[in-house]
Amino acid sequence: MNNAFDWLDTHFAQPLSKISEQRHLKAIRDGVVSAIPLIIVGSFFLIIAMPPIPANWGYHVWATAHVQQILIPYRMTFWIMSLYICFGIGYNLSKSYKLDPLAGGELSVAAFLLSIMPIIKKSGDIYLPMASLGSVGIFPCMLLAIFSVEVLRFCKTHNLVFKMPEQVPSSVAHSFEAIIPCSFIVLVMTLINVVFKINLEQVIQTIFSPLVKAGDTLGGVLLPVFLVVFFWFFGIHGDSIVGSVARPIWLSYFSENAEKMSHGLQPTHIAPETFFQWFVWIGGSGATIGLIIAAVIIGRAKYTKSITRACLVPCIFNINEPIIFGFPVMLNPVFLIPFILAPIVMTIVTWFTFKLGWVHMMFVQPPWTLPAPIGAFLATGGDWRAIILCLVNIVIATVIYFPFVRMYDKQELAKEKGDQENEK
Structure with a gap:
């Protein structure tokens, strides 16, 4: 029995354990976990807006009449969770590479927002659909956060950054170091979304749809x-x-x-x-x-x-x-x-x-x-x-x-x- 356990541990459990500590998977895990407080607090506003009590009770009547106002905290937390997750993944992945984590998080969010197809009204007003910032955006935000940090790492490794004198504060120096990777990321995402009009959200959702469907069985x-x-x-x-x-x-x-x-x-x-x-x-x-x-x-x-x-x-x-x-x-x-x-x-x-x-x-x-x-x-x-x-x-x-x-x-x-x- 012990020999069988040792074999399983050596040939199966330990290798998969090492995979779970792979840099990108770990960053995804930590990024999702970082958004949990917002998800927990935001989701409770659904109970406040739709209380599990009889419909003729006074509070239920009041909540029904004010449901849109009650759900505002939910929409600003839970409903746009992908935005927070994206920053968390970029931050943690940059940190694992010993890069500026703030720059990694911000560049990840920028790439994610630029991937969303905007809604342009006849009046000229431009809107981003909030649905893209929720569950629909989870897989796109993961991939774009990894892409952004890898661009930042590539530029840093190959010295494709603006070097500032030592007298310049580190926060300012890090900001200037991110200019070239930021330019590349913005240019690539603009070409994909604006010029070629490729909806990355739909493409990535199509790729991951078999996994999503299988998970409910x-x-x-x-x-x-x-x-x-x-x-x-x-x-x-x-x-x-x-x-x-x-x-x-x-x-x-x-x-x-x-x-x-x-x-x-x-x-x-x-x-x-x-x-x-x-x-x-x-x-x-x-x-x-x-x-x-x-x-x-x-x-x-x-x-x-x-x-x-x-x-x-x-x-x-x-x-x-x-x-x-x-x-x-x-x-x-x-x-x-x-x-x-x-x-x-x-x-x-x-x-x-x-x-x-x-x-x-x-x-x-x-x-x-x-x-x-x-x-x-x-x-x-x-x-x-x-x-x-x-x-x-x-x-x-x-x-x-x-x-x-x-x-x-x-x-x-x-x-x-x-x-x-x-x-x-």
């Missing part, structure tokens, strides 16, 4: 769940590895659901990231809330009791590193099956529940440290059935973990008895 949700727990079993942060690739897709689902709700339409995407956060990763990756509950019920060994007490509170708030490294779950053959099986069963149950329309689709992103039933309730805009589904999944996880926790606890009891006999 049953197979599309099962694959990331399996990969996350597989990596975590070897002590590798599975969420970071899988999220580097999948998070832009999950975010586009989430944004489209929120946009439809803001227009009074029903969301259609089953699997934004909140699907996994509130209905699968309950207690943390591997649905370890089930392990803790089972250990509370049947734990008899001193070690089982002590580690359970230490892990219980963090687990309630979806922090399970103490469980993975403390029990441990990592590289523990006893927990391999439930650690993979429980999330997979919960994913299947949750996917069919949403597919059949038994629970409202998610369009709000609460902070991930909330207890799961509360987070599930808020994520669905106040659907009480989400709490029921979350509790059902907790029961499923507990039942699956139960016999394996019993097995582990018996092993610990046997060790403790053996130690006591040796002491005597």
Whole structure:
């Protein structure tokens, strides 16, 4: 068994872990994460504008009458998330190259804005469609941020920059160093958008559309769940590895659901990231809330009791590193099956529940440290059935973990008895 684990770790887990730390993927991950505070705060204004209370209540009547004003913070944060993500990617990628991160972020935003087809009115007024700054712009902003920083790096490496005397403040010197790469980026984007009238947004969306469509299927949700727990079993942060690739897709689902709700339409995407956060990763990756509950019920060994007490509170708030490294779950053959099986069963149950329309689709992103039933309730805009589904999944996880926790606890009891006999 150990030889098999060692082979998988050496030939599969470690190489993929290194890929997740690749410079560009890491910058994308950090750029998306940097926008999460704006996404969380902005999404809550959807609940304020469309409260989950009866339509004849006074506040609901008032909110309906003032919905456009209430949604202004949402539109200036969540609705233009690609703009913030673009800056974050450019900033972090430049920082990894030891370039001026502010210049990298600004050039990325400039390239992204220049890629958007403007709307020109007969009056001569020019508008940028805000929809292009939301979920539609996620993939274009990622690629254009990478392009902009690579241009900046190329110019810096080959000394294609204006050098300023040493007496000039560094902030001013960095600004002048960005003139040539800025000129190149603006020229290229102007040729593409204005001269050749190529809509990069549509081109990139067409390229990525197969991935976007696949992510909402049953197979599309099962694959990331399996990969996350597989990596975590070897002590590798599975969420970071899988999220580097999948998070832009999950975010586009989430944004489209929120946009439809803001227009009074029903969301259609089953699997934004909140699907996994509130209905699968309950207690943390591997649905370890089930392990803790089972250990509370049947734990008899001193070690089982002590580690359970230490892990219980963090687990309630979806922090399970103490469980993975403390029990441990990592590289523990006893927990391999439930650690993979429980999330997979919960994913299947949750996917069919949403597919059949038994629970409202998610369009709000609460902070991930909330207890799961509360987070599930808020994520669905106040659907009480989400709490029921979350509790059902907790029961499923507990039942699956139960016999394996019993097995582990018996092993610990046997060790403790053996130690006591040796002491005597």
